[in-house]
Amino acid sequence: MFGITIIMKLTEAKKQFISSWGAFGTHWGINRTMAQIHALLMVSPDPLTQDDLMEQLDVSRGNVNMNIRDLISWGLVDRLILTGERKEYFTAEKDIWKVATQIIKERKKRELDPMLKLLAQLEKIDDDKKDKHVKQFVDTIGGIRKFGKQADQMLDMMIKADESWFLGGLLKIFK
Amino acid sequence: MFGITIIMKLTEAKKQFISSWGAFGTHWGINRTMAQIHALLMVSPDPLTQDDLMEQLDVSRGNVNMNIRDLISWGLVDRLILTGERKEYFTAEKDIWKVATQIIKERKKRELDPMLKLLAQLEKIDDDKKDKHVKQFVDTIGGIRKFGKQADQMLDMMIKADESWFLGGLLKIFK
DNA sequence: ATAAACTTTCAATATATATTGAAAGTTCAA
């Protein structure tokens, strides 16, 4: 009787978390299903199969398969072969610090680095500083690039730092 | 002859920037047109009207109007009434540090804060620490919440800090 | 009050993105 209540509560809480994580993801350019698979794996103590994911999230095999591949390419999910089992299992990193640094690493590589390259090119394009429009353009692009480079370096350091540094000591430094 | 060349180059560079900023935005949950309007205003020395934006970005009046409203609600664009003019003009903040802190402030308010509230609720839901599933769930949620709170505080401090601190002094601190 | 100049709204539509599911591909035990 109590046991059932507990399970209900947990199931409900998981559902809420998965749903919210999915909605959250869509605000950050991540599709709902991918974020939900990630959420489900994060709160699952044991590895899950594609069929588990299909059933628990009520999505198709193809959808699960493609999004799992994507999550693996982001380094957020691992494929797991259990000895004696035919099926593949999947787990997600549960340490949120590792998840965050992994996402930072990938987004830096996929988005920030190429953007910085482009900005550097755009700054070189023209240098008649007399023209108001040219000046404004070069100034703005230059400012963005400088900022981006600084962010890039800061993120590099975060990636190299460790969790306890962030979770514990950071505040004192900033005060 | 030279003048034309320069204008061509600048126009081309602007186009590239606007297009890339738009594509970049879509990876972060911002619609292409909104990001492009923002980009165009950032590299425009003078304020622009809705008609300017429509023409230069080749989008409809309604589209410009709605996205401009959105950008204003994000605090990234200002409405401007020029004396003696009937039309409204628009400008964007060009200091990228101010742009960044503004975006951080808004995303914190709109996304991080509500998420932290939810996580706090989810942690309270159940406390039979014996159950492996419950334990895993509470642990993972707790970890995410702790991390989120720390990020929240760090971002608060960034918002209060100033540009030169970030652009100049930050590196030494992190080393 | 009128009307021209301008802004806003929103139902219809177009476009982009995500999802399905069945077929093709792969692996592996017998």
Add this chain to the structure above:
DNA sequence: TTGAACTTTCAATATATATTGAAAGTTTAT
């Protein structure tokens, strides 16, 4: 090898999101 168990692919489809444009609303000069 065969075929059962499983994974991957991708054209078709569904869904979500963005965009249009014309009508309604607003403002301001006369």
